Amino acid sequence: MLNAQGRATDTGTRGEGGRATISGHRGLDHEEGLLFEIGRREVTGVDLPDIELTADRLGGLQRKLPIGLPGLTEPEAVRHYVRLSRKNASIDANLYPLGSCTMKHNPRLNEKMARLPGLSDIHPLQPQKTVQGALALLDELAHWLKTLTGMPAVALSPKAGAHGELCGLLAIRAAFQARGEDRRRILVPESAHGTNPATAALCGFTVEDVPGTADGRVDVAAFQERLGSDVAGVMITNPNTCGLFERDLVAIADAVHAAGGYFYCDGANFNAIVGRVRPGDLGIDAMHINLHKTFSTPHGGGGPGAGPVVFSERLAKFAPLPLLIHDDNGFRLIEDMQEAEAAGHAPFGRMCAFHGQMGMFVRALTYMLSHGGDGLRQVADDAVLSANYILASLSDVMSAPFEGPCMHEALFDDTFLKNTGVTTLDIAKALIDEGFHPMTVYFPLVVHGAMLIEPTETESKETLDRFITVMRELASDAKAGRTERFEGAPHFAPRRRLDETGAARKPVLRWRPSDAKDMARVEAAE
Ligand SMILES: *Cc1c(COP(=O)(O)O)cnc(C)c1O
Numbered sequence: 076m077l078n079a080q081g082r083a084t085d086t087g088t089r090g091e092g093g094r095a096t097i098s099g100h101r102g103l104d105h106e107e108g109l110l111f112e113i114g115r116r117e118v119t120g121v122d123l124p125d126i127e128l129t130a131d132r133l134g135g136l137q138r139k140l141p142i143g144l145p146g147l148t149e150p151e152a153v154r155h156y157v158r159l160s161r162k163n164a165s166i167d168a169n170l171y172p173l174g175s176c177t178m179k180h181n182p183r184l185n186e187k188m189a190r191l192p193g194l195s196d197i198h199p200l201q202p203q204k205t206v207q208g209a210l211a212l213l214d215e216l217a218h219w220l221k222t223l224t225g226m227p228a229v230a231l232s233p234k235a236g237a238h239g240e241l242c243g244l245l246a247i248r249a250a251f252q253a254r255g256e257d258r259r260r261i262l263v264p265e266s267a268h269g270t271n272p273a274t275a276a277l278c279g280f281t282v283e284d285v286p287g288t289a290d291g292r293v294d295v296a297a298f299q300e301r302l303g304s305d306v307a308g309v310m311i312t313n314p315n316t317c318g319l320f321e322r323d324l325v326a327i328a329d330a331v332h333a334a335g336g337y338f339y340c341d342g343a344n345f346n347a348i349v350g351r352v353r354p355g356d357l358g359i360d361a362m363h364i365n366l367h368k369t370f371s372t373p374h375g376g377g378g379p380g381a382g383p384v385v386f387s388e389r390l391a392k393f394a395p396l397p398l399l400i401h402d403d404n405g406f407r408l409i410e411d412m413q414e415a416e417a418a419g420h421a422p423f424g425r426m427c428a429f430h431g432q433m434g435m436f437v438r439a440l441t442y443m444l445s446h447g448g449d450g451l452r453q454v455a456d457d458a459v460l461s462a463n464y465i466l467a468s469l470s471d472v473m474s475a476p477f478e479g480p481c482m483h484e485a486l487f488d489d490t491f492l493k494n495t496g497v498t499t500l501d502i503a504k505a506l507i508d509e510g511f512h513p514m515t516v517y518f519p520l521v522v523h524g525a526m527l528i529e530p531t532e533t534e535s536k537e538t539l540d541r542f543i544t545v546m547r548e549l550a551s552d553a554k555a556g557r558t559e560r561f562e563g564a565p566h567f568a569p570r571r572r573l574d575e576t577g578a579a580r581k582p583v584l585r586w587r588p589s590d591a592k593d594m595a596r597v598e599a600a601e
Contacts, residue, residue, distance in 0.1 A: 104569060107158045111586045114145020120152050162569055164512050165375075170538050174484045174515035174527025175268065175316055177346045177368035177458075178375070184445055185371065185438035194437050199429040203407055209433065210406035213399055216440045220364060220383055223451070224342075225355030228391035231383045231399075232431040236343045239363025239382030240274035240310070242426050246361060246386065246393040247308055247337045248278055249423035253393070258307035258336070264293045266317055266519045271310045271341055280307060287521055291317040291477035291486075295326055302334045308360075312341035314348065314482035316519040318462065318527070328358025337361065337390065345369045346531070347459055347483035350452030360387040366432075370439035381435035396425040457532035458483045461539060465528055468543045472550040476522050483531070489524025497553040499524040501561035504572060508565045509545045 099106045107113075131137065147155065164171065171178035189195060197206050217229045233239040244261075251258050261275040264285045272282040283301060288294045293311060309331050313321045321327075328338045340354055342362040346369045354362050366381040367374035374380050386394055397408040398415055408430065409415050415422050446454065459482055466475060466485035474490035489499050503513035503526075515527040530539055552560060563571060 104161075105158050106569075107155065107162075109586060110145050110147070110155065111588070113151070113155065114147050116141070116143065116146060118146035118148055118151075120147060120149040166373075169510060169512055170530070170534055170542055171512040172514045172528045172530050172542065173512065174318070174486070174529040175343065175518070176374075176515070177344075177365070177483070177529060177531055178512075179346070179368075179371055179531040180533035181371050181373045181438070182442065182445065185441045188441040189434045189437045191437075194433065197433075199433075204405070207405050210399065210408065212440060213430070213436060214401060214406060216436050216443075217383075217399065219440065219443045220385055223349060223353070224362065224364070224385045225353030226359070226362070226385035227355075227388055228386040228394050229383050230386070230394045230426070231381075231436065232395065232397070232426045232429075233363065233382040233384055234427060234432055235380040236341070236363050236365045236368075236382045237270040237274060238426060239365075239384045240270055240339070240341065241277065242382075242384045242395060243339050243361035243363060243386075244274055244278040244280070244308075244310075245395070245423045246384075246390045247339065249393040249421065250337065250390055251307060253421060256335075258305050260301075260303075260306045262298065262301055262306060262309040264311060264315070266291070266315055266521045267310065267312060268316055268341060268343065271312070275310065285309075287317075291315070291319045291521075292321055293323065293327065295323045295330075298327060299330055302330060302336070304335060306331070306334055306336045308337035308339055310339045310341060312344060313354075313357075314344045316344075316527075317477055317522065318481040318484035318486050318529075319477060320348075320482055324357045324359075332358065342385075343368055344483060347455055349455045350448060351455050354385070355387065360390050361385070366435050366439040371442045372435040372438040379432045379435055381432040381439065383431075392420045393423050394420070396422045397430055398422070454532050455483075458530075461530040461532055461534060462528070464536075464539060465530055465543065469546055469550070472547050472554075473526075484527055484529035486519075486522060487526040487528070488522045489526075491550060492524065492553055495553045495556070495558070497558055497561050499526055501564060502526065502549055502553070504564035505549055505561050506545065508560070508567045509549075511542060511545065 166178050166180060193208055194212070197209055203210065213231060217231060220229045221227060230242055233242045259279070259281050260283055261280040262283050262285050263271050263275065264287060266287055275282045285298045285301060286294050292315070298309070309327065311321060311324070311327065313324060315321055331338050337360040338358055340357075340359040340362040342354065342364045345364050349369055361384055363382045363384045364370075365374075366372050366383065367379075372381065384394075396412070396415060397410045398418070398420060400407050400409060400418075409418065409420075410425075412422065443451065459480075462483050462485045463480050466479050466481050469485070469487065470479075472491065473487045476486060476488045476490075479485075492498065492502075499516050503516045506513045514529075515525075517525055518527060519525055530542075549560075552558070560566075565571065
């Protein structure tokens with residue numbers, strides 16, 4: 076049973092075979108309470124002198140009751156956070172084959188560079204002449220991104236892939252404003268990542284689906300039928316979310332350009348083609364790159380990402396502020412609209428207060444420089460090889476909706492689970508018991524019961540083989556009716572099956588003293 080905080084109220088629900096422990100802990104895996112549950116008001120880890128308030132400068136607004144924050148000693152605080160950190164599934168601990176997310180190893184060299192004081196201890200409001208090295212680094216990163224994509228301009232400041240989409244579509248909107256045209260329709264394939272239609276809608280466009288072909292690509296004929304003089308552009312992911320290369324991109328680009336529209340490419344899957352294909356050569360006008368996917372900066376858990384956007388000649392001048400320039404006086408950021416306009420630019424505005432995620436820029440450039448151009452090409456080759464190894468090794472026991480070879484991720488559907496009573500979700504939960512973070516499930520939406528597996532290039536063949544062995548076993552158990560391991564899985568995780576929809580739709584964000592003991596403690600303190 077779980078109470079409102081999602082905490083187990085019965086230790087028997089946590090463990091294997093319902094065996095409860097006296098303490099509620101399982102081995103060295105501690106059941107960790109909230110700070111409010113384990114803290115005490117009268118305890119503190121710091122020793123500060125009492126403050127003597129001489130005059131009330133709050134105009135009588137100071138609080139009347141004690142604030143009621145829980146206190147811990149320093150060792151208790153350390154244990155609390157260390158125990159919580161151990162519950163975190165991470166790429167540093169395990170294979171994390173989450174499709175469309177490119178969960179690759181983050182080299183330690185990146186971290187070392189990001190911590191250099193000249194890069195980590197600077198402030199965006201510092202005089203620019205004191206941060207010439209950091210600006211040179213931004214320029215170098217921009218150079219790599221432009222070279223790898225074959226595009227003439229880049230905006231570094233967007234802070235994630237979705238933020239990059241917003242940046243790209245705002246540039247497209249600005250281009251139509253400059254042309255004096257009001258175009259509202261954006262075409263989006265039905266296999267698109269949810270952020271694509273969401274971004275288009277946020278920018279005031281109406282979104283129209285483009286169906287896919289039987290082999291998982293954009294249906295070019297259907298696309299052309301929808302084109303017209305009111306179409307602002309198209310948003311296409313390449314390689315697409317089925318893990319397949321969009322064969323007809325040049326024809327699509329030519330058609331959308333002939334209709335006067337722009338081609339936005341979702342470049343989140345750039346890992347599969349980096350160093351092999353230059354999106355600029357395919358006729359793309361704007362594309363975001365997830366540095367936190369392709370260029371190995373850490374991601375997940377809402378941490379900082381970075382989603383620079385590259386632009387074609389047609390959109391370059393609408394790129395947002397700041398603009399980075401290099402002249403006889405060194406590097407300089409143009410942050411002023413009039414100055415930008417005087418230099419021939421027409422920025423649509425800016426994406427954020429400062430210049431983007433500096434720490435991620437340092438990591439991404441470190442990754443690029445340590446791999447070199449040939450190393451990045453090998454990244455793409457190996458990522459595609461790993462995914463095809465998985466596709467080929469599982470195709471006989473699972474069901475793949477589209478014929479391979481695939482790009483960087485292998486896609487399966489749930490046809491092989493038909494009449495077994497086992498679902499895609501059951502497979503994902505059983506994988507947790509086996510020590511693997513699940514793959515992406517039920518996405519892309521165009522495939523029934525989808526399982527999208529992206530191993531990346533940084534996993535060894537041994538790890539992939541262990542994963543394949545487990546997946547084969549799970550598939551054959553399901554088909555043979557040996558379903559016990561799936562029922563209520565995960566059995567070995569700190570929590571069993573949770574109400575994920577409820578958690579997303581009705582999150583419990585506020586702690587309330589729920590039992591009498593907590594209540595008595597707060598009341599006594601007050
Ligand atoms: C990850 C991803 C995004 C969104 O990127 P965020 O950095 O999470 O905002 C968009 N499209 C695709 C195809 C992705 O895989």
